[in-house]
Each structure stands twice: as structure tokens, then as C-alpha cells.
Amino acid sequence: MKSEKITKLILLIASVIILLIFSGMAWSMVKGAIPAFGKFGFFGFIFSTEWNPTEDHEVYGAMPFIAGTLITSLLALIICFPLSFSTSLFIAEYFRKKRIAVVLGTLVDLLAGVPSIVYGLWGFYTIRPLIASLGFEGQGFGIFTSGLILAIMIIPYATSISNEIISMVPNELKEAAYSLGATRLEVITSVIIPNSRSGLVAGYILALGRALGETMAVTMLIGNANIIPKGLFSPGNSMASVIANQFGEADGLKLSALIAIGLLLFAVTALVNATGKMIIRKFA
């Protein structure tokens, strides 16, 4: 009996590691961000649009990066939705359990295995010249190119969740609709979508969480201009990408500002993911 107590204690102690990592992360980042928040004020830092690392004139504001992150991620979500939803219908409804659906599913899974930097390379050498040839300024770098690549990157996450949710819709409901003479499309719009709506929403929220934190591919494609993007094809910068490409030369106040951006990114992704998981758990 004594050994059982010891084993349970070991399990409990291990679980505390998660608490420690979590609180340690929050504490270290808050501590690292204090100089930046102290100098510019919490809201001053968030809403300022200026980013100037020149010595003695240092001003840091997070707004350009917050805007860049939100716009590219939302754009990615908009592009991702029709593609991944169609793919889910293909896999989980039209060709359910057929060989072709398995092949398609495997290929979509492969998309999740491609490292971010490889997406960046492909975007840089293949997609960017295409966008540039459309005649927009900036050699194809910018919000749209990053959003497009991000969309491809989050497709596997959105698709795998929607597959599960769509295949969970009870067959009896679908059969009842067919027996009333509904067409396939009508079954999808009046049975499958209403029955899986909240699960689908959660899936896209989780996919959004992925897009918010993507770093390398965005760094290579967004143009790294520390301004609020002026349009769909304007260059900009995102929170994750400014951390990656300004970190090398950072110390003092600049390092603190980058950590502050990291803290904001951490908070936003944690919130988005917690919301998504909560909806999924209620759904299941």
C-alpha cells in the first residue's frame, strides 16, 4: 500500500511540472517586458505605431505587428475555409471510406508535415514571382502572399477537425432527409452544416491559433516593413516575424520590447486556443 502512495505522489509531482512551466513562462515574460511597458506604458506600447531602434531615439510600439498578424491570419482563414471545408466534405461525406478519400486525406496530412521554412522557400521562389507578375508593387512581398501561404499551412489542421465533426453527424438524420426527397446538397446545407456548426467553428478557431504564431514562412514573405499595412498587397510585419528577424541585434530596451510582443502573442494564442478547445469539448 505504501508503494502505491509513493507512485501516486510521483505522478502528482510530474503534473506540477506543467504548472511550473506555465507560470514560469508567464513570469519570465512579464519580467522581461516590464522595461518596455514601463517606458511606453502598457496601452502606449500596444497602440503606438512607431518602431524606431535608433540609439537615443528608441521608440517601440506593437501596433504595426498586431495589425499585420491579425490581417494575415484572418486572410488565411478566409482563403482556407472554402478549400478545407470542400476537402472535408470530399473525405467525410461524398467519398467517405473510399480509397480516393484515404489518398486525399493522406496528402492533406502531408501538408502538416512540411516545415514552415520550406513553405517560406516555396512561397518565395514560386508564389511571390506569380503575385509580382500580377503587377502589384513590392516584388510580390506583402500581406496577401503571406496570407495565402498561411492558408495552405493551416488547411491540414482545419480539415482534420472538420473531417471528424462532419463524420459524427448521425446517419439517421441524413437518411431521413434523403427519404423526404432532399438532394445531396440539401442534405449538406440543412442537415450536416446545422449539426456540425459549432464544431466547425471551433476547428477554424484552432486553425486561426496556428496562423497567429507562424513565423518563418511569414518572415520570408511579408516584406518586413514595420508599418501598418495599407492594403492587401502592401508589405507589413507580424508579431512572430518581428521577433525572429529583429532578435539577433537586440539587447536592452529593444529586447524588452520584443519580449513584450512575445507576451502579447502568447496571451492572444492562449485565449484563441482555449476558446476553440472549450467549444470542441462542449460539442463532443
Next chain:
Amino acid sequence: MDNNAIINTTDNSNWRELKSKLFLGIVILLSCITISPILLILYELISKGIKQINPDFFFKVAPDTLQAMTAVRNGEILPGGIANGISGTLLMVALAALIAIPVSIVIGIFLYENQGKKYANLIRTLTDILQGVPSVVLGLISYIWIVQGVTKGFSALAGSVALAIMMLPLIIRSTEETMKMLPISIKEAAAALGVPYHKIILKVMIPSGFSGLMTGILLSISRVIGETAPLMLTTLGSTAINLNIKKPTSAVPLQIWEFYNNPNMIDLVWSSSLFLLGFVLTLNIIAKRISLRYN
């Protein structure tokens, strides 16, 4: 069809059928668009990268800029390879796995053993949130904790810690899911025979769920092996093979980044990306195979 007429007298049933067919056409078209990037990426990497793949590529370190320039001018393939990156990646991933695997299996078993309890639910939620934390933020954390705090400089250890934190939630959740799938009777049988609790875990639960655990571990390794951003913040890179965990170390994704920023090395970008993607996909396939056999 009579039924159509009953539920829908105003609408033309031919039109409804046509609309349904059209929608199927759109679904098939969009699905094809969805999978085209992976085919295009594979094609591009193979067609551009295969010519650099030779024994030197695996066993020699990256060329310096002068060597690369000379080779480019003479129209030869680039000399050297990515041995410093491969060794660094293996070192850091092995160390990360060593840190993450035991801890996460124990936490996974804790979650399984405490289903429905408030504290366990909190841990589970935090684990889920940890899984969503962007890798670049984990790089920042490891920079603060290890680079500033322990090794006083960029180091392989710092990279491993960032990767280990990434692996934790993946292995924890896959351990819990694996344990849930084991029939409870084998646990009860062992307990009825008077086997002590820790031996039930070590000798019954872990061996029976071995393939499930292995799948989770391999998938988590394949997730972190291509990570670039956290390593840029923690291990910096190195032009020589380094196996000292307190020193800056290279990694394959870091080398891709360096080659990408050096116009003379562009050929190596494709071959090292091909290698990295091949490695990740192989791990994925092995993991799938194991989990298929298990089910």
C-alpha cells in the same frame, strides 16, 4: 420522383438535382486545389534538390562563401554538405526527446488515472494551451531561461529545451489517449494478482500501450525537427560540427535559413530542404505504420 413534388412544389426538381451536381463539381475542384501545393512543393524540391545529394552532402560541413562562389562560377555543383546541421539536429532532438519523453509519459498517465478530477482537468487544459503556444515564443522563453540563465551564451541545450517544451503536450496527450484505449481488464487483472501499482504502470500499461506511445513520440519528433524560429533564438548556428551542448550548434533548418540568405549557396537550399522534408515524412510514415499495426 414523387417525393420531390411533395416537399417542394415551387422548385423544379431537375434544377435542384443540377445544383447538387454542380456543388459536387465545386467540391472536387476545390479539393484538387487543396492538395496541389504538396505535390508542387515535392516536385520543386526533388527537381531542384536531387543533383546536390551525394555522399559529401551527408558527411561534409557546409562550404564557405569562397568555395561556393568558385563552384558557382565554374558551373559545378557546390562542394561540401550539411554534416554540421545533421549532427546538430540529431544532438538537439535526441536531448529534447530525452528531457520530454519520460516526463510527458508520467504526466499522461497522471491525466489518465485522474479522469474527471478538477486539478487534472486544469492540467489538461494548460497542456492544450501549451500545445498552441507559437514556437517562436518558446524560443524566447528558452533564451531567457537557458541562454541568459544557464549557459550564458547560445547553446544546443537552449535549443533542446525549446524543442522539449514543444514535444511535451504532444506526447502527454497521445499517452493519455493510448491509455484510454487499453482494456481496463488487463489493469484489473494485474491488480487482482496483487501486483504493486508502480509495477502495473511499468510492466503492464506502458508495454501494452507501447506502439501507441511510440507513435506519439515519433510524431512529436517529426513536428519539432523542422522548427527554425526557436533555434534562431537559442542555438544561433555553427560552421563546424559541434557536439558540446553548451556551445552554439547548427541544425538543418538553421542551415537552410543561412543558405537562403547567401545567393551563392542557393543550390544547397533545395537539397537540404529535400533532406529535411524526406526525414519528416519518413518519420510520419513510420508512425502511421506503427499505429495501423496497433489498431
